[in-house]
Structures are given as C-alpha cells and as structure tokens.
Amino acid sequence: MFESFNIPADKICRDFLHYMEAGSMADLIDSLPSDRDLSDDEWRFLIEGDYDKQRLFDKADKVRRQYYGTDVYIRGLIEISSFCKNDCLYCGIRRSNKNASRYRLSEEEIFSCCEQGYELGFRTFVLQGGEDPFHTTAWVEKVVSTIKERYPDCAVTLSLGERDRRDYEIWHQAGADRYLLRHETASCVHYEKLHPHEQTFAHRMECLHNLKQAGYQTGCGFMVGSPFQETGDLIADMRFLREFRPHMVGIGPFIPHHDTPFAACPGGSLARTLTMVALVRLTLPTALIPATTALATIHPQGRELGLKAGANVVMPNLSPAAVRKQYSLYDNKICTGEEAAESVDYLSRQVMAAGYQVVVDRGDPAKTGCATSDGQLNKK
Numbered sequence: 001m002f003e004s005f006n007i008p009a010d011k012i013c014r015d016f017l018h019y020m021e022a023g024s025m026a027d028l029i030d031s032l033p034s035d036r037d038l039s040d041d042e043w044r045f046l047i048e049g050d051y052d053k054q055r056l057f058d059k060a061d062k063v064r065r066q067y068y069g070t071d072v073y074i075r076g077l078i079e080i081s082s083f084c085k086n087d088c089l090y091c092g093i094r095r096s097n098k099n100a101s102r103y104r105l106s107e108e109e110i111f112s113c114c115e116q117g118y119e120l121g122f123r124t125f126v127l128q129g130g131e132d133p134f135h136t137t138a139w140v141e142k143v144v145s146t147i148k149e150r151y152p153d154c155a156v157t158l159s160l161g162e163r164d165r166r167d168y169e170i171w172h173q174a175g176a177d178r179y180l181l182r183h184e185t186a187s188c189v190h191y192e193k194l195h196p197h198e199q200t201f202a203h204r205m206e207c208l209h210n211l212k213q214a215g216y217q218t219g220c221g222f223m224v225g226s227p228f229q230e231t232g233d234l235i236a237d238m239r240f241l242r243e244f245r246p247h248m249v250g251i252g253p254f255i256p257h258h259d260t261p262f263a264a265c266p267g268g269s270l271a272r273t274l275t276m277v278a279l280v281r282l283t284l285p286t287a288l289i290p291a292t293t294a295l296a297t298i299h300p301q302g303r304e305l306g307l308k309a310g311a312n313v314v315m316p317n318l319s320p321a322a323v324r325k326q327y328s329l330y331d332n333k334i335c336t337g338e339e340a341a342e343s344v345d346y347l348s349r350q351v352m353a354a355g356y357q358v359v360v361d362r363g364d365p366a367k368t369g370c371a372t373s374d375g376q377l378n379k380k
C-alpha cells in the first residue's frame with residue numbers, strides 16, 4: 001500500500017514510532033496477551049523501541065500472577081555428560097573444543113543427585129547433557145524408569161538433544177514428563193550461521209514436533225544477542241512460539257565462550273533479555289519460563305529481575321560439585337553459591353525478597369488461573 005503512495009520505508013517506520021510514542025504504546029501493552037498476530041512494526045517497537053520497559057515488565061508480572069500467583073518452581077538440574085557429538089559454534093563443550101574437559105555421570109551418581117535433591121525439596125529433576133552416544137535408548141530408559149519408581153511424585157525432564165522419534169516415545173513411556181530442546185532461533189538463515197552444515201534447522205523443528213506428538217510437556221527457547229541476530233530473527237521467534245505453543249520457554253543472553261569461534265563476539269544484554277522474557281510471558285501466559293542461569297551470570301540480580309519480568313522457574317545445579325565447572329557451555333557460568341542446589345534456603349530468601357515464594361511442587365503448567373491477592377479468581 002505504501003509503495004503506491006511513494007512513501008519511503010524509513011519514513012513509515014519513523015512515523016510509526018512517532019505514533020507509538022505519542023501514546024498508543026500503552027494501548028499496545030495493555031492489549032497483550034492478544035489473540036491477533038502483531039504486525040512487524042509492533043513487534044519491532046516492543047522489542048527495540050525506546051519506551052518505559054517497566055510498564056511492560058509490570059504487565060508481564062501481572063499476567064504471571066493471574067496463573068501462578070507468587071509461586072516459583074525449582075528444578076534440580078543434573079548435568080549428566082559434557083561429551084557431545086555436535087559442534088554448535090557458540091558452545092563451550094562442542095566436539096571441536098579440544099580444551100574442554102569431559103565427564104559422564106554414572107547411573108549411581110545420577111540417583112545420588114536425585115536422593116539429595118529430593119531431601120532438599122526438589123520435585124523435578126532435569127537430566128541435561130550434550131548429545132553423547134553413550135546414552136543409548138535403553139540406558140536412558142532405565143535411568144528414567146528407576147527415578148520414577150523411586151520418586152513417583154516427581155517429574156523427570158530430559159534435555160538430551162535431537163534423537164529419533166522412537167527414542168522420545170520410549171523415554172516418555174518410561175516416565176519422562178518433559179523435554180527441553182531449545183530451537184535457538186526460528187530463522188533458518190540465522191540457524192545456519194550458528195551451526196555446522198550437518199545440523200539442520202529442519203531437523204531441529206522436526207524433533208520439537210515429534211516431542212509434542214509423543215506427549216511431552218515440551219520446552220524450546222532461544223538466545224538473545226547471539227552472533228548475527230537481528231530484530232527480525234526475534235520477531236520470528238515470537239511468531240514461532242505463538243504458533244508452536246510450547247509448555248516451557250528458556251530465554252537467556254548469549255554469553256561467548258573463549259574456546260569457540262564466537263569468542264570475540266559481544267554478549268547479549270540484560271535489558272533485551274528481560275524484554276524478551278516479558279514478551280514471551282504476554283504471548284504465552286501459562287508458559288513455564290526459567291529465570292536462567294545465564295541471566296544470573298551476566299548480572300548479580302539477573303535472576304530476581306527475570307522473575308519480575310515474568311519468569312516463574314529457577315533451576316539450581318544439583319550436579320556433583322566436582323564436575324560442575326566442566327559443564328562449561330559459556331564463560332563464567334555460575335554453579336556455586338546461591339546457584340547450587342545445596343543453597344536452596346538462601347535462594348528461597350532471595351526469591352522471597354523479590355516478592356515471590358519457592359514451593360515444593362512438580363510445577364506443571366497452569367490449566368486455570370489462581371486467586372489473586374484481592375481474592376479474585378482469574379481464568380484464561
């Protein structure tokens with residue numbers, strides 16, 4: 001339409017921003033969550049526009065409270081292997097990194113982590129690792145079924161990368177409830193800049209759909225500020241999430257690792273990451289969204305700020321202390337102090353100071369709203 005009036009694209013954009021800044025920005029934020037797909041210009045403004053972000057965070061927090069109250073779910077993260085056959089360009093444990101130190105937990109070590117975690121109050125165990133060929137279908141099946149036998153009131157989440165559809169089905173039948181597989185970017189062109197040729201965008205998307213069909217609570221997610229990322233890529237992420245409707249979304253800033261091809265690239269910013277957390281909460285009101293370790297790594301209050309922007313999950317590290325530093329996906333990753341599962345009391349106090357409460361619960365996705373402080377029941 002605009003071409004027919006010979007109006008240059010940058011003028012349309014300027015005018016749009018002027019229009020938004022003139023007052024309707026408030027209407028746009030108030031209209032979220034919205035059933036309609038926003039225009040590119042609306043997404044662009046929400047993501048990179050110069051407006052009062054606190055208004056966005058407050059709206060996201062309000063929506064989160066409608067479904068989850070002030071509850072914060074904790075997940076015990078067990079990093080089961082730092083071996084990986086893949087070569088993602090951004091990752092510190094990619095196969096090409098000869099300096100990475102590798103370890104693999106035994107079944108007994110994993111069960112011992114669960115035992116410790118259960119006593120600390122964890123009711124979800126997340127088994128995460130590189131794509132390690134040692135983890136056969138049968139090995140994972142046995143580990144999952146043993147954990148479920150010992151802790152029937154707990155959820156098991158797997159995060160073991162791309163596998164055959166049959167593997168996903170067998171593990172779900174063995175009791176695995178959830179699966180995390182970040183899509184990293186919903187733009188095929190961008191995906192190809194972050195991964196070697198043999199790792200394809202199409203296969204990542206196929207795996208995500210297979211996970212949903214297998215019956216998992218499915219989680220995806222993306223990095224903010226990754227190399228070559230443009231605002232259009234983040235708009236693609238939002239549109240993908242809106243269509244795919246995952247149960248969980250992990251959003252963390254890109255943090256470079258010194259032994260990767262992206263070592264010299266700048267990291268993602270706190271402000272942009274919080275903005276994306278809030279926009280995801282407003283797009284998927286019932287999603288489980290972690291205040292990620294990466295967010296807490298780039299800012300001392302990153303976790304609390306993430307919660308206040310709409311996140312409702314934290315994932316303290318339950319891995320044996322001796323191996324934590326070896327699971328080095330990016331530089332300076334925090335894995336001791338309050339990030340460690342042993343410090344759950346300290347973490348609880350921090351969460352409480354931010355206005356929320358850690359609960360002993362599996363932490364499944366909300367199906368209905370919950371009572372607010374004024375006694376009203378909010379429903380979707």
Ligand code: SF4
Nearest residue numbers: 084086088091094130
């Ligand atoms: S991001 Fe995951 S799949 Fe990629 S190299 Fe790292 S551990 Fe392997």
